[in-house]
Amino acid sequence: MSASSAPAAAQPAPVTETESLQVIKRNGTLVAFNPSKISVAVTKAFLAVEGDKAAGSARVNDAVQRVTAQVVQAISRRLKAGGKVHIEDIQDQVELALMRAEEHKVARAYVLYREEHARQRAHEAPVEAHPHLTVKKANGEIAPLDLGLMKQQVELAATGLEGIDEGSLVDEALRNLYDGIDESEVLAALIMTARSRIEQEPDYSAVTARLLLEQLRLEVAGALDLPRQQPLPELYPQALRAFVATGIRYELLDEALAAFDLERLGAALKPERDHQFGFLGLQTLYDRYFLHWRKARLELPQVFFMRVAMGLALREDDPNARAIEFYHLLSSFDYMASTPTLFNSGTRHSQLSSCYLTTVQDDLESIYGAIRDNALLSKWAGGLGNDWTPVRALGSHIKGTNGQSQGVVPFLKVVNDTAVAVNQGGKRKGAVCAYLESWHLDIEEFLELRKNTGDERRRTHDMNTANWVPDLLIERMRDDAEWTLFSPSDVPDLHDLYGNAFRERYEHYERLAEQGEITLFKKVSAKQLWRKMLTVLFETGHPWITFKDPCNLRSPQQHTGVVHSSNLCTEITLNTSAEEIAVCNLGSVNLAAHVVDGELDVQRLERTVTTAVRMLDNVIDINYYAVPQARTSNLRHRPVGLGLMGFQDALYRLGLSYASPEAVEFADLAMEQISYFAIRASAQLAAERGTYESYPGSLWQQGILPIDSLRLLREHRRDGELDINTDSRLDWTPVRELIARHGMRNSNVMAIAPTATISNIVGVSQSIEPAYQNLFVKSNLSGEFTVVNPSLVRDLKARDLWDNVMVNDLKYFDGSVQQIDRIPDDLKARYATAFEIDPRWLVEAAARRQKWLDQAQSLNLYMAEPNGKKLDALYQLAWLRGLKTTYYLRSLGATGAAEKTAPVAAPQPQVCSIDNPECEACQ
Template sequence: MHSPTLAEPQPGSKSDTEALQVIKRNGSLVDFKPSKISVAVTKAFLAVEGDQAAGSARINSAVQEVTRQVIRAISRRLKAGGKVHIEDIQDQVELALMRAGEQKVARAYVLYREEHARQRAIDEPMEAHPHLTVQKADGSIAPLDLGLMKQQVEHAATGLEGIDGESLVDHALRNLFDGIEESEVLSALIMTARGRIEMEPDYSAVTARLLLEQLRLENARALELSTELPLAELYPQALTAFIHAGIQYELLDDALAAFDLERLGKALKPERDHQFGFLGLQTLYDRYFLHWNKARLELPQVFFMRVAMGLALREDDANARAIEFYELLSSFDYMASTPTLFNSGTRHSQLSSCYLTTVDDDLEGIYGAIRDNAMLSKWAGGLGNDWTPVRALGSHIKGTNGESQGVVPFLKVVNDTAVAVNQGGKRKGAVCAYLESWHLDIEEFLELRKNTGDERRRTHDMNTANWVPDLLIERMRDDAEWTLFSPSDVPDLHDLTGNAFRERYEHYEALAEQGEITLFKKTSAKQLWRKMLTVLFETGHPWITFKDPCNLRSPQQHQGVVHSSNLCTEITLNTSRDEIAVCNLGSVNLAAHIKNGELDVQRLEKTVGTAVRMLDNVIDINYYAVPEAKNSNLKHRPVGLGLMGFQDALYQLGLPYTSSEAVQFADQSMEQLSYFAIRASATLAGERGAYDTYEGSLWQHGILPIDSIKLLKENRREGELAVNTDTTLDWTPVRELIAKNGMRNSNVMAIAPTATISNIVGVSQSIEPAYQNLFVKSNLSGEFTVVNPSLVRDLKAEGLWDNVMVNDLKYFDGSVQQIDRIPDELKARYATAFEIDPQWLVEAAARRQKWLDQAQSLNLYMAEPNGRKLDALYQLAWERGLKTTYYLRSLGATGAEKTAPVAAPQPQVCSIDEPDCEACQ
């Protein structure tokens, strides 16, 4: 049998697998030998292609690549040295084959494994209760407590269907070896359970409950509490012990000690821990729970109470409000943004999500802005920078009588700052630079994310966005010329919008024609637009955002200008030399508000009322790293209430994303949320007073978001704005309440990406369609199998959920469209992001936008983009009055990358190591 040769480590070098040992099925340990992988993979290839293919260059290359992938995966998982079970290695081989697109070979390998498993069952039946010992923390050796393992699994499976506890224990025993550390036994159960999630979604809950048991033991030891107490008894003690320990370790605000901890402890609801899926709880464990000496000090309900206490610090009845806030968070009806979850109640309560800045056109302003970026990023804020005021390449510098190098060299510094200041080590620093489309540096700005060209003029780690005035779209449609200027020659264009911008822009074009402005460039508007779309497809940047809708519909246009959006394109707030805009985010879980096939309006009303109060509290409690942010936030008090779980809500309603009914639901649900949010802010104004700059706002003039569409229409040419303006609610009471009390917040709503907090809650992200129905999600907490529980439920109801269906979903990359036995109705309902015509995404977003005073993070998915499709899609977004768009996600030319059990097709254009931006939420 031919066996390809892998490059072995050189003498004296240290291999990543040098200390790696393999646990065999009988529990014994052997050294890891990569050559055995090569042999097995070669056999699988020859089983498909025949013995005559032995020694072919293609097979040799494929085998070597698969083996390298397996070694990398195992080494990455275990870092330096460790132990891995033989079955895990074989899983990685199957994964690598699928990644390589070798589906037939992967199937041959699966059959090979199954045949050998059957033969082993005959020849070497495993003992039901193997005799193993464990090493305790004190170094002593004791028999493995098999009864405890069974009890832990039985408890974790309570109330769940389709869980085979006996088999779970038996398979976990395979990962144990004689003398294993006692603490690793529970880890083996967790690893075994998580491997079954693809077959039965309830195993996600089982895995989470086993992880919770591990956390309970860790927490009790860290806080010196009894490890024998059940959670119901442990929780009240754990809250009190945590608050005192957190203050002692200088992690928590001393003010938390003033709460009635006994009362709050009694309000905790341990049963709500059972809401978690594995991904959600593991994410909290890895990245959110406060810790000391690597031991977690928080349990899930203690964590939610700590966040609630931090948000209630300045309430008159802080204990009652803390319980109210805890109830909302722990129910998963609403979730605060990641910075709030990270820092609420701590000594550095930086709770805000987004910061927007304008960069002045001088060195002091430029480097001051870069310093501000670093300070804001340090405490987990996402950044949006407006670079339009900075003079263009070749502009005259009066002080030195020299020429400017333009915007791009400074953006390189911004890029490197974002890498260096990584949000306290919890996640990557993240920033987006915005530039208006008339800036003379715009063409070079478009190429910042390219992989070719001068690296000194490339920014691979930051995001970029076009700030597009309506006039460019008009010129593009007319196939007319477009003029690029340096802002040093046309400084007021930066602050003008709509018809005022059009008039002044044409005035400057006339001056250029007369020779009074010498630094400018004429180009084709259509060619510039095409270049924008081309680089957007090639690099995912710059995103396309629309200046005029953001400004003409802004409630705060009497106080300044929206010069950019934020990192995730949902915030539209004014910025200036003296003001850094700040927004505080949180999201309603829309899926939790569907009851008996319809929206539970009363529950939504209660959720939104409390959520707006929590968000408003953030403004006063927040730690501000720079004074300009504090100045802006206290004056205008903007918040951004959004939503998540939209796709899950559609599943519960039985609606395909691609349906007029789904678009109508987007409209009506957003109207309800908008109604309650605006009313809640007006109610708060009656209690606490209106925000300082309320007078002169659109609110004060009686113009609500639905009314501001008219202002945009007045500044567009006839027929270039097509927006549905239907309403279903009586808005008169809200208008009257605003007239009486004013508004507590200048801005109230914004729909953020919710990448991480939706993982915590266990619902679909934001307004996103389903990414895939079965895939592996990779993030900073590891790799997680994600299976669509709604699909599984419906397939079970049809009698179609079995091993064959799981394998079919793997083979078809999580898509149901090519599986013949699935009914057409379910195929429509469970179409995934790249199978949906993106026009449906725009239409649903347009219905939401009419109710929003800010914007929404709108990803657009296109499996096979081309220039004509992109042009039509982004023009449609503009016609429908959208303020911003976010990532354009497209599949690579070679199709979906395979990942076991199946990979989500990786977008060609994502800049963060997760498939979705999480910097805001």
């Protein structure tokens, strides 16, 4: 089955250009890359498993073609236009492609075949270690390979780590070298070799990161004209000074950074904190975050964190002291600022905010002005949420031309294409979400925007969509009653109403329609519309389900406006209008870092949250605003969104299963602590800096905290249809008294964002997500990375269960532990993955957090085998529990679902308190 030695066979389908690629064979020689050999190897793998019936099989032939194409594309992506790849790397990709094709038996046979041949080679005469190899230096000089340096680099990278075989790591890297190789490629070979071992031993992630750090040190030293052989502790202070000077000279950095005491700041740097990185984290920073000039990086990791801290401390009374304080928080990984802040802090374009929310008015000037604003905001790395409800529906009268409107959908196609064209400064994809309220006459067509069938001119495949659902629709659906769709041009005030006021006005318009005074409307079954929402959500992942009334009735700012939508990731709930574009500035507490010795370290959490809120408040004044409406809104209300990440890792450290009452209680406990410290920090800032402008009349000013606002929501729910735990553990009296004396600095303080990238940097689980898999290949803009759950490995090692067979079993079962017989039941429960957990546990934990939040949370829901009844029960439960928003619904294909075991048990009555035989959520 060797992909290098098999004879030619059926040619694969045309794939990526490969003419310039070369393969390093095990004896160190180079040969041309031949995709047909992969086809032969894969065909033999099928024959070994399925016997003669595989020969000539159309299914097998198709699988061979697809696997071959995937392998060639993966190798070509890695090496771009040209380069060299080792035969072992090709075989790794064959194995991975077979798994992705769900040919698990064939993949397992392929793995066993490779292991057997590796053992045979080990007993044969060893290949010479190439002591005669030479390298070509940057100046063209040919010199002997410094084998001692390679060994030293590996030894330093492995310091303090267990399970690292330094000798074999060097030997395997040597196999990837050839005579005359560029000197720069030697370290790259060590990195690639260490990277390939992460799945067997998680500590190789740290080894790979440290080798990458050495490569980065050499690159930065060359770019800043610093001594290349200087160790990092000595290099760092010089690197900070040189970076600031160079960055200003190249017009990358704000000239104000030169005013800092760089000697003092350089002395405060902690080079040892570089060893906190895993490979994925450092590679992500290297590829996307470090400032560079002509492709050469100018920042080392601790200089990067200090640059961000300096940018956030520019307007402090003592900027040097605050910069050091902010640096320590960031570099300790206790807290991480959002991606736009990390990208742009301290630069000449300090667009630090994460989210922008707009309301589009019903005229062409406003519509195309909103699209222009989208482009400008996206250019500087902002995620966008657009409220399109005011725009008149299809068939509405246009007074100026005496014609009929084409409705919302054609404009959304333009929004979609704008998001594709303006890709956040070339750093990440442009992203926008359109919201539409569920009484809009175009809602049924809006639901189909992401479908793969129909008129392509009325499809938006690259943007997100979300339903803005009023409680009245849920009530009508539960009653199996009718629902009326209107054009906003006929019912303009519905857009700004919620709660009982919305109900009364909506019913008034229904009476006008019945009397013939409104002619453009449509009556539908509320239950059928709801089912269509859920069906399309399952089929396309959109539109997401978000709830208008909880967002508004619990909003601290309901005295100044209306929340018309959420944002790109459904965690922001701020007012928007024609005059104001809502802006939110995000950052996340690393909850896992605050679990020490099996319990939450409250004092450390207090320090983290207090400093984090100050950093977020600073963003508002330093921020670059691409459009004036955003500046007006942000300076008037000063909202921030402190969130969290690493929830799943925190549970691992506590020894808890996500699907457990104890995990739900911990979600409650942790969020109450964060809420307490965040609200108190904002009040303390108000004492120091003053309240935000629109504070008078807010819920804060009325003494109504987020936990109290649940009462407002219950009052507007029919028959009090709100079922949520309202217990608290802390004495909130001091916080209430502080607000009464000093007010609040920020209109909104908390929101839980997805943290997709910053959690990778820190090396913890995303946001509030359950573990997706325990071993999988992660693909992002930085490439493909093997991700193994270090907590699982640690627990398996403690029970002498971690070995190569376990690695292969995890691969075979797609990272699931449920079908591996030798894993104990307690570990199967603790390491159940997202699709193995009943999704009601996610809702229960989210409901406990939501009661403490003044905004919302990005809540993904996972369901292995969705059906209409399950979806209906799940989203009704989310509504009953008072959630403001939900995010993606993620499901498995039929094949994947069939391979999963039964989910971990659903919440019991003590958790699911609506234990009622008539309630579908409890059946």
